[in-house]
Amino acid sequence: MSQDPNSGGTRGDRGDEGGRIPPPVPTGAGDYSGEDRPAPAGGGSVSDKVEELLAAGATPAEATAQAAKATGESKDVVREIVETMVPAAGSAADPRLLQRQSGVGGYWNEFMRRVKGGELGSLPVIVALAIIWIVFWRLNSTFLSAQNLSNLSQQIVGTGMIALGVVFVLLLGEIDLSVGSVSGLAAAVFAVTSVNHGVNQWLALILALATGTATGFVHGFFFARIGVPAFVVTLAGNLAWNGLMLKVLGATGTVNLPNNGIVSKLYTTIYGQQAAGYGAAAIAVVLYALVALYGRLRRQRAGVPAQPIGEIAARVILLAIVAFGVAYVFNQYKGLPLAPLIFLIFIVVGDFILRRTVYGRRIFAVGGSIEAARRAGISVPFIRITVFMICGLMSAVGGMFLAGQIESASQTSGSGNLLMNAIAAAVIGGTSLFGGRGKTWSALLGALVIGSIQSGMNIQGLANSIQFMVTGAVLLAAVVIDSVARRTQKASGRV
Amino acid sequence: MPDTTSQPVLELRGVSKRFGAVQALTGVDLAVHAGEVVALVGDNGAGKSTLVKAIAGVNQPDEGDIVWEGTPVGIKGPHDAQKLGIATVYQDLALADNLDVVGNLFLGSEIRRAGILDEIAMEGRSRELLQTLSIRIPSVRIPVASLSGGQRQTVAIARSLIGDPKVVLLDEPTAALGVEQTAQVLDLVERLRDRNLGVILISHNMVDVMAVADTVAVLRLGRNNGFFDGHHTNEQEIISAITGATDNAVTRRAARHPEGQE
Numbered sequence: 001m002s003q004d005p006n007s008g009g010t011r012g013d014r015g016d017e018g019g020r021i022p023p024p025v026p027t028g029a030g031d032y033s034g035e036d037r038p039a040p041a042g043g044g045s046v047s048d049k050v051e052e053l054l055a056a057g058a059t060p061a062e063a064t065a066q067a068a069k070a071t072g073e074s075k076d077v078v079r080e081i082v083e084t085m086v087p088a089a090g091s092a093a094d095p096r097l098l099q100r101q102s103g104v105g106g107y108w109n110e111f112m113r114r115v116k117g118g119e120l121g122s123l124p125v126i127v128a129l130a131i132i133w134i135v136f137w138r139l140n141s142t143f144l145s146a147q148n149l150s151n152l153s154q155q156i157v158g159t160g161m162i163a164l165g166v167v168f169v170l171l172l173g174e175i176d177l178s179v180g181s182v183s184g185l186a187a188a189v190f191a192v193t194s195v196n197h198g199v200n201q202w203l204a205l206i207l208a209l210a211t212g213t214a215t216g217f218v219h220g221f222f223f224a225r226i227g228v229p230a231f232v233v234t235l236a237g238n239l240a241w242n243g244l245m246l247k248v249l250g251a252t253g254t255v256n257l258p259n260n261g262i263v264s265k266l267y268t269t270i271y272g273q274q275a276a277g278y279g280a281a282a283i284a285v286v287l288y289a290l291v292a293l294y295g296r297l298r299r300q301r302a303g304v305p306a307q308p309i310g311e312i313a314a315r316v317i318l319l320a321i322v323a324f325g326v327a328y329v330f331n332q333y334k335g336l337p338l339a340p341l342i343f344l345i346f347i348v349v350g351d352f353i354l355r356r357t358v359y360g361r362r363i364f365a366v367g368g369s370i371e372a373a374r375r376a377g378i379s380v381p382f383i384r385i386t387v388f389m390i391c392g393l394m395s396a397v398g399g400m401f402l403a404g405q406i407e408s409a410s411q412t413s414g415s416g417n418l419l420m421n422a423i424a425a426a427v428i429g430g431t432s433l434f435g436g437r438g439k440t441w442s443a444l445l446g447a448l449v450i451g452s453i454q455s456g457m458n459i460q461g462l463a464n465s466i467q468f469m470v471t472g473a474v475l476l477a478a479v480v481i482d483s484v485a486r487r488t489q490k491a492s493g494r495v
Numbered sequence: 496m497p498d499t500t501s502q503p504v505l506e507l508r509g510v511s512k513r514f515g516a517v518q519a520l521t522g523v524d525l526a527v528h529a530g531e532v533v534a535l536v537g538d539n540g541a542g543k544s545t546l547v548k549a550i551a552g553v554n555q556p557d558e559g560d561i562v563w564e565g566t567p568v569g570i571k572g573p574h575d576a577q578k579l580g581i582a583t584v585y586q587d588l589a590l591a592d593n594l595d596v597v598g599n600l601f602l603g604s605e606i607r608r609a610g611i612l613d614e615i616a617m618e619g620r621s622r623e624l625l626q627t628l629s630i631r632i633p634s635v636r637i638p639v640a641s642l643s644g645g646q647r648q649t650v651a652i653a654r655s656l657i658g659d660p661k662v663v664l665l666d667e668p669t670a671a672l673g674v675e676q677t678a679q680v681l682d683l684v685e686r687l688r689d690r691n692l693g694v695i696l697i698s699h700n701m702v703d704v705m706a707v708a709d710t711v712a713v714l715r716l717g718r719n720n721g722f723f724d725g726h727h728t729n730e731q732e733i734i735s736a737i738t739g740a741t742d743n744a745v746t747r748r749a750a751r752h753p754e755g756q757e
Contacts, residue, residue, distance in 0.1 A: 368593035
């Protein structure tokens with residue numbers, strides 16, 4: 001290994017084969033020089049012991065445990081000592097790496113560096129949402145009333161569910177242009193089987209969702225196995241599934257859903273009790289906090305870096321403010337509506353699948369580099385086909401919500417600008433069109449932006465023409481931000 | 496020094512491969528022992544890539560045996576090679592830029608805990624692995640895209656070690672690297688040898704080859720053109736073998752009459 005050019009200010013080399021001398025390591029930004037390291041309380045014998053153990057080839061975690069046992073010192077103290085001797089992060093930290101300074105200032109600096117590097121994440125959409133809400137609130141204060149926000153939260157669910165499926169497809173760097181038609185087809189299948197043929201509602205629901213999944217399989221098969229571009233397959237699907245929907249609906253054209261049916265109940269069910277809203281918020285916050293703390297505990301035990309407790313606390317508090325704020329707003333009107341609650345559960349489950357399962361990891365891998373995925377033994381066609389199936393399924397779920405909203409399935413189901421809104425929502429929410437980067441939360445944020453524009457414009461009594469133009473402009477802005485961010489990321493060496 | 500008298504981990508005997516009218520390999524032999532670095536050198540078109548592909552399971556040889564720890568094996572695909580314990584690092588590293596170092600290291604062989612990704616175990620093992628190889632990486636949690644060329648190369652090599660292979664094939668690992676990064680990769684190659692792995696190193700860079708190779712195997716026009724002891728040879732000798740400067744009437748005559756040599 002090379003000589004460390006700057007051993008005074010860095011964590012230094014791990015020492016060469018021979019005498020493994022612990023390198024001088026600064027405890028902070030302070031100016032101290034090599035020899036007279038201020039040993040932590042009772043450090044003398046402990047650090048000798050640790051040194052001995054490390055020289056014997058023990059891993060840091062083992063050294064910590066054994067030294068603690070041998071000297072009777074508390075593990076935390078020993079760990080501190082070990083950390084000064086063993087450089088962090090996969091051994092010898094790169095001297096050029098920017099370390100986050102401690103404290104709030106450190107977070108702020110890192111945040112600014114990320115923004116400059118093009119890692120915008122959800123920042124643009126949150127800013128956009130704030131601007132949209134402030135503008136409409138200034139124009140008409142009823143926009144931010146509990147009633148309107150509550151309605152808004154329900155209106156976005158149909159589009160948002162479809163957008164959630166689109167996020168998965170976008171992660172592969174592909175697109176699905178059939179989601180509108182598929183949602184309409186699923187609604188028609190449900191309505192016709194349950195209302196016209198008297199099939200059990202739950203069975204009809206499963207049938208409708210299966211129809212959506214099957215359409216996704218067809219798209220995925222032609223894309224992944226035959227090699228037809230996804231754009232073309234799904235465009236063809238868009239037309240074909242729309243035709244099939246008209247065929248299913250038959251001559252009457254419109255099937256009304258009973259307002260006590262399961263799909264209609266998605267919108268009519270509102271938990272009026274104050275406790276429902278706050279309870280849901282409390283469950284979310286407590287679960288988050290428990291998961292975060294448990295993860296931190298396991299990381300500490302395994303000797304890998306863990307989130308500082310302050311950061312966890314800050315996140316929990318932020319989540320609590322948002323969750324209880326939303327619950328408060330809902331409770332000001334009628335209470336906790338069912339539809340957005342289901343939407344949130346879908347988003348959390350989707351997020352879990354993407355970030356915590358092997359399957360999700362492989363979706364990202366295929367989106368990032370097909371060749372890398374293939375060489376790692378991942379079946380790329382399997383991932384592609386199943387992702388299109390997920391998208392089809394989510395389109396069908398969205399179709400159920402949209403049908404429940406108007407309590408009918410008609411020839412116009414899934415038509416109009418639904419397709420564009422769903423894709424726009426995913427992109428506006430921050431999922432990259434170029435694949436490999438995105439979150440399920442994009443679907444929520446993007447759907448909120450589009451829903452807010454529509455809702456605000458309706459309150460203002462503006463015509464559809466202007467709504468379309470504004471939504472189009474916002475979509476363009478989102479794609480521009482995505483493209484520029486990608487370019488900046490390339491310039492600063494990220495993706 | 497590796498014990499070259501023992502049984503090789505991987506041995507190729509008389510491997511031939513034909514692509515249409517081109518005889519890419521003719522009766523090629525090659526042996527790798529545990530803890531040995533074999534440099535495979537040769538000009539463009541000498542058959543290095545074909546040979547590597549045969550070992551990695553991408554192509555199957557038409558004739559000849561691949562012998563793994565003394566038993567002839569059929570390597571039908573990359574999976575078979577991986578299962579035997581042959582890891583290949585191709586020249587284009589094929590890392591997923593959007594995933595972090597841990598994600599890339601364990602891609603395709605993720606550690607699970609109750610069906611869920613065990614990020615903590617993977618991160619712990621990544622750090623351990625990188626530490627034992629003395630690989631310098633800013634953090635195991637940054638996307639691979641932000642690493643330098645040399646770091647990406649070391650990550651790719653480290654990645655090949657996740658499945659505990661016995662033989663590592665490195666295809667031109669230093670081709671695109673600077674002086675410092677090349678030295679780091681060569682260090683890494685030596686560390687692989689110290690871990691008692693067999694290493695097949697393909698390189699055009701004679702300095703690199705001389706620096707780390709225990710054995711230099713030269714291919715020329717799809718045939719073996721000499722094996723050299725890496726510690727007792729010189730660049731001149733190898734370059735002659737690569738370019739065929741030794742392949743003329745005089746040497747051919749000498750080969751026919753070994754007793755008349757020198």
